[in-house]
Amino acid sequence: xGYSPHTPADxxxxxxxxxxxxxxxxxxxxxxxxxSTRFEVPPPLAEQEVRAELARLAGRNxxxxxxxxxxxxxxxxxxxxxxxxxxxxEFSTSYTPYQPEVSQGTLQSIYEFQSLICELTGMEVxxxxxxxxxxATAEAALMACRLTHRDAIAVSSAVNPMVRRxxxxxxxxxxxxxxxxxADLGEGGSGLTPVSGAAALLDDRFSCLVVQQPNFxxxxxxxxxxxxxxxxxxxxxxxxxxxxxxxxxEAPGExxxxxxxxxxQPLGIxxxxxxxxxxxxxxxxxxxxxxxGRLAGATRDVQGRKxxxxxxxxxxxxxxxxxxxxxxxxxxxxxxxxxxxxxxxxGPDGLREVADLSVTQARxxxxxxxxxxxxxxxxxxxxFAEVAIRLPDAARRHATLxxxxxxxxxxxxxxxxxxxxxxxxxxxxLTTDADIEALVAALEATP
Amino acid sequence: MSVAERPAxxxxxxxxxxxxxxxxxxATGIVEPLIFEASHAGRRAVRFPAPSNVAREAAARQPAxxxxxxxxxxxxxxxxxxxxxxxxxxxxSHLNHAIDIGFYPLGSCTMKYNPKVNEWAARLPGLADxxxxxxxxxxQGSLELEWLLAELLKEISGFAAISLQxxxxxxxxxxxxxMTRAYHRSRGEGEQRTKVLVPDSAxxxxxxTATMVGYQSVTIPSNARGGIDxxxxxxxxxxxxxxxxxxxxxxxxxxxDQIDQVIASVRAAGAIAYMDGANLxxxxxxxxxxEAGFDVMHFNLHKTFSTPHGGGGPGAGPVGVxxxxxxxxxxxxxxxxxxxxxxxxRNAWANRSTPGALFALxxxxxxxxxxxxxxxxxxxxxxxxxxxxxxxSNGAExxxxxxxxxxxxxxxxxxxxADAYDLPYDRVCKHEVxxxxxxxxxxxxxxxxxxxxxxxxxxxxxxxxxxxxxxEEALMIEPTETESLETLDAFxxxxxxxxxxxxxxxEALKRAPQTTPVGRLDEATAARRPxxxxxxxxxxxxxxxxxxxxA
Numbered sequence: 002x003g004y005s006p007h008t009p010a011d012x013x014x015x016x017x018x019x020x021x022x023x024x025x026x027x028x029x030x031x032x033x034x035x036x037s038t039r040f041e042v043p044p045p046l047a048e049q050e051v052r053a054e055l056a057r058l059a060g061r062n063x064x065x066x067x068x069x070x071x072x073x074x075x076x077x078x079x080x081x082x083x084x085x086x087x088x089x090x091e092f093s094t095s096y097t098p099y100q101p102e103v104s105q106g107t108l109q110s111i112y113e114f115q116s117l118i119c120e121l122t123g124m125e126v127x128x129x130x131x132x133x134x135x136x137a138t139a140e141a142a143l144m145a146c147r148l149t150h151r152d153a154i155a156v157s158s159a160v161n162p163m164v165r166r167x168x169x170x171x172x173x174x175x176x177x178x179x180x181x182x183x184a185d186l187g188e189g190g191s192g193l194t195p196v197s198g199a200a201a202l203l204d205d206r207f208s209c210l211v212v213q214q215p216n217f218x219x220x221x222x223x224x225x226x227x228x229x230x231x232x233x234x235x236x237x238x239x240x241x242x243x244x245x246x247x248x249x250x251e252a253p254g255e256x257x258x259x260x261x262x263x264x265x266q267p268l269g270i271x272x273x274x275x276x277x278x279x280x281x282x283x284x285x286x287x288x289x290x291x292x293x294g295r296l297a298g299a300t301r302d303v304q305g306r307k308x309x310x311x312x313x314x315x316x317x318x319x320x321x322x323x324x325x326x327x328x329x330x331x332x333x334x335x336x337x338x339x340x341x342x343x344x345x346x347x348g349p350d351g352l353r354e355v356a357d358l359s360v361t362q363a364r365x366x367x368x369x370x371x372x373x374x375x376x377x378x379x380x381x382x383x384x385f386a387e388v389a390i391r392l393p394d395a396a397r398r399h400a401t402l403x404x405x406x407x408x409x410x411x412x413x414x415x416x417x418x419x420x421x422x423x424x425x426x427x428x429x430x431l432t433t434d435a436d437i438e439a440l441v442a443a444l445e446a447t448p
Numbered sequence: 449m450s451v452a453e454r455p456a457x458x459x460x461x462x463x464x465x466x467x468x469x470x471x472x473x474x475a476t477g478i479v480e481p482l483i484f485e486a487s488h489a490g491r492r493a494v495r496f497p498a499p500s501n502v503a504r505e506a507a508a509r510q511p512a513x514x515x516x517x518x519x520x521x522x523x524x525x526x527x528x529x530x531x532x533x534x535x536x537x538x539x540x541s542h543l544n545h546a547i548d549i550g551f552y553p554l555g556s557c558t559m560k561y562n563p564k565v566n567e568w569a570a571r572l573p574g575l576a577d578x579x580x581x582x583x584x585x586x587x588q589g590s591l592e593l594e595w596l597l598a599e600l601l602k603e604i605s606g607f608a609a610i611s612l613q614x615x616x617x618x619x620x621x622x623x624x625x626x627m628t629r630a631y632h633r634s635r636g637e638g639e640q641r642t643k644v645l646v647p648d649s650a651x652x653x654x655x656x657t658a659t660m661v662g663y664q665s666v667t668i669p670s671n672a673r674g675g676i677d678x679x680x681x682x683x684x685x686x687x688x689x690x691x692x693x694x695x696x697x698x699x700x701x702x703x704x705d706q707i708d709q710v711i712a713s714v715r716a717a718g719a720i721a722y723m724d725g726a727n728l729x730x731x732x733x734x735x736x737x738x739e740a741g742f743d744v745m746h747f748n749l750h751k752t753f754s755t756p757h758g759g760g761g762p763g764a765g766p767v768g769v770x771x772x773x774x775x776x777x778x779x780x781x782x783x784x785x786x787x788x789x790x791x792x793x794r795n796a797w798a799n800r801s802t803p804g805a806l807f808a809l810x811x812x813x814x815x816x817x818x819x820x821x822x823x824x825x826x827x828x829x830x831x832x833x834x835x836x837x838x839x840x841s842n843g844a845e846x847x848x849x850x851x852x853x854x855x856x857x858x859x860x861x862x863x864x865x866a867d868a869y870d871l872p873y874d875r876v877c878k879h880e881v882x883x884x885x886x887x888x889x890x891x892x893x894x895x896x897x898x899x900x901x902x903x904x905x906x907x908x909x910x911x912x913x914x915x916x917x918x919x920e921e922a923l924m925i926e927p928t929e930t931e932s933l934e935t936l937d938a939f940x941x942x943x944x945x946x947x948x949x950x951x952x953x954x955e956a957l958k959r960a961p962q963t964t965p966v967g968r969l970d971e972a973t974a975a976r977r978p979x980x981x982x983x984x985x986x987x988x989x990x991x992x993x994x995x996x997x998x999a
Binding site: 005006012014016018020021024026028029030031034036037039041042043048050054056057059062064073074078084086088091093094097098100101102103104106107111113117119121125130132133134135136143164166167169171173174175224225247248249250252255264271272274275276278296299300302303306307308310312313315318323327328329330331332335336338342345346348349350351353354357358361364365367382383399400403404408411415430434 | 484491496500502509516518523524525527530534541542557561562569574577579580585586588615656659662706708711731732733734735760761762764812820823824826827828829841842849856859862875909910932933964965973
């Protein structure tokens with residue numbers, strides 16, 4: 002119990018110096034009327050006892066032996082070296098690098114992170130991190146409103162529904178209107194955001210069009226055309242991307258994205274029941290002063306030596322208070338470090354292999370399900386590493402398989418009533434041929 | 449460094465030179481090249497298997513990725529070996545100060561020891577590999593842990609209900625003010641209540657959050673004793689007040705000794721009483737904000753409950769609320785849907801599972817009044833694991849001791865340093881104490897920044913400086929409960945030594961720090977000419993004329 006080093010003798014020394022008779026006296030300033038009447042926290046545990054308790058809770062989870070669940074969170078290989086790096090106490094037990102002379106390790110690693118995200122996205126500047134992909138997307142939309150002085154945003158219905166809910170919460174603050182742009186989800190539909198629909202909808206009310214690539218169903222969106230449709234009315238394009246896909250797919254900077262937001266979890270961060278993850282955000286230099294979040298920049302010290310500092314802080318709450326670009330303070334620095342170590346560990350070839358293998362296994366999976374007559378692809382458009390499959394009694398069979406330790410992806414109907422009996426199945430480089438065979442066999446055995 | 453920045457002969461990657469041992473510059477400076485400068489085409493750390501022929505053949509029957517959507521050239525990620533990678537980050541780590549290295553009395557940040565058993569727990573595969581969208585039947589352990597943590601936070605804070613979802617303190621503030629607005633709207637007062645009152649000692653996040661929610665923030669002055677000016681507060685309160693945000697203990701480390709009257713005034717005006725829980729470490733077991741009448745508070749699990757700060761995050765900022773705000777909490781909440789809560793708690797406190805107990809995530813439609821989600825999923829779960837481990841390790845007795853020793857240590861520094869530095873509010877403090885360097889500035893021209901930089905040369909992280917804004921040349925010192933008396937005494941010696949030096953040799957302090965990897969950095973140029981990324985296409989920066997340290 003307890004991590005205080007003070008012995009009774011130490012406390013006596015301190016009390017004597019203060020001139021107090023007891024520690025209780027130091028709390029005399031709490032008005033009697035509002036002092037605690039109870040504090041029924043359970044008694045302390047020794048390390049072996051607390052370990053037993055945490056092992057009990059961990060044991061109550063049943064981690065599936067095979068999972069095709071993605072929907073925004075993906076189980077990739079996390080190279081052992083990534084855990085080694087973020088396990089360094091010099092990184093994990095330091096604070097925000099406000100004193101740069103003793104924070105060069107953190108600051109340089111943030112600068113490297115920003116550089117890597119710029120490389121991946123083809124953008125000019127990236128922030129030091131946000132809470133997660135959903136809040137990064139919401140902040141990107143608010144940023145677009147500030148940049149364009151417009152107060153409506155358009156969002157494709159093929160953007161992750163979880164992200165759209167967070168977007169709605171954030172926009173409810175300043176009263177920004179959200180208009181949904183319906184994706185082509187009808188029978189025989191592509192599953193993509195319609196370019197014609199975007200062109201018809203967008204006008205000078207809209208600050209941005211939010212589109213996800215690959216979209217929530219894994220579909221490859223026509224980003225060039227959507228960017229063009231947005232820009233025709235001076236509307237910005239907010240591209241929500243999946244970072245490992247950028248090994249193969251065009252960088253958002255190439256198709257004209259104005260702001261990029263992403264969930265960085267696939268880059269070396271475990272699913273951990275929803276967090277901590279890391280939100281990525283990138284944009285053009287011209288927009289940097291409206292970008293929320295910390296930024297590290299290179300400079301020189303008094304002797305001319307290269308060093309790094311937090312910079313452009315005039316955007317931030319601790320300087321600007323009510324005029325800040327956002328209220329964000331604490332971010333997800335250690336997770337950004339994990340992403341930095343991950344991208345460095347895999348390198349360009351490794352990231353391409355991850356993406357290749359994920360894409361190949363998604364196609365293998367779809368072919369296997371179709372060949373066995375279990376289900377069919379719901380949408381016609383080419384997809385990345387996630388695919389929507391229609392099959393009879395999807396929700397019931399999904400639940401049955403879960404009890405066998407196989408999670409057959411994500412049931413779409415609760416979020417998309419127009420997509421009954423449809424499962425969204427994800428693959429990564431960790432998906433094996435045997436996993437796919439096991440899923441096919443389990444579904445065949447569960448008609 | 450000039451060697452590192454020039455491409456080596458034979459390097460065809462175009463990305464720079466081979467990795468080399470860090471060069472030593474100046475007296476102490478160790479410069480680690482950027483990872484990009486260590487890249488060698490074809491070198492790599494991690495390999496992945498190739499797809500099988502079966503997979504390839506099956507895949508060929510599906511539509512290929514459209515050519516027009518493909519990337520033309522690969523992203524220029526670094527190409528290094530695993531050992532190169534590890535050495536790079538290990539060397540970078542050596543350039544950091546950290547709690548595990550030395551004293552870190554950074555006011556307002558609660559830089560206490562981060563116990564290692566918490567890290568062990570967060571890495572348990574049964575927790576770390578739990579997917580947030582796994583069916584509830586597979587995630588009973590994650591859900592039970594979240595439910596238990598919420599129960600503990602309720603007991604600690606005296607609030608009626610908890611949402612763990614916010615990812616940080618400022619995110620908790622956003623959540624609190626969104627709930628505030630939902631509450632006023634439900635009473636038909638949404639349009640009329642547009643102002644959020646914030647004391648002048650508040651963190652910058654408070655007014656910034658008010659703006660994000662579309663509120664106007666109004667500053668309330670402090671009184672001569674450093675507390676909220678009750679008369680000014682009462683004068684500002686009205687039927688246009690949406691909420692009052694109060695940090696208690698305040699950023700001056702002072703408990704609002706009229707807090708009962710403050711809360712009563714806020715509630716009488718029909719406004720929401722928000723407590724910024726950043727300083728909860730001072731009052732565990734002594735003051736429960738929910739019981740005292742606050743409507744909403746965010747916790748900072750990364751302060752009070754010892755989850756590591758990680759160089760700036762991740763944190764976790766759960767919110768607790770009074771009954772009148774419970775309907776508006778962000779969801780989904782983890783619920784106990786089958787089983788007796790008392791029995792489940794009793795069993796868990798004895799490290800036992802309760803047969804038949806069933807946990808589930810709340811349905812999205814369960815509370816139509818909810819403000820919705822403030823982030824994806826239920827929150828920074830890895831932080832919940834650590835905080836739960838910490839609370840269970842400490843228990844009631846340990847948590848009381850946390851606050852008692854944090855307050856004792858801060859008051860000890862208050863009296864030990866009062867002869868050397870000005871103490872604008874000379875009264876019993878809580879977890880932190882705020883001094884002023886104004887005398888040193890006036891007498892010797894030594895600023896608080898100089899003092900902070902001089903502290904660096906003693907292997908100690910400086911206090912928070914120039915905050916709160918209402919204290920001139922502020923030095924905000926928070927020792928925390930985990931620092932020994934010897935550490936506190938050594939710090940007192942350092943601070944006394946600096947005060948003496950300010951009187952006899954102020955110029956020496958202006959040259960500090962001398963022993964850190966780099967000296968004072970040119971922040972003005974960094975902001976004027978932002979260099980925010982390594983640019984592969986850029987011309988190499990000309991090397992400045994090198995000046996030896998001390999020259």
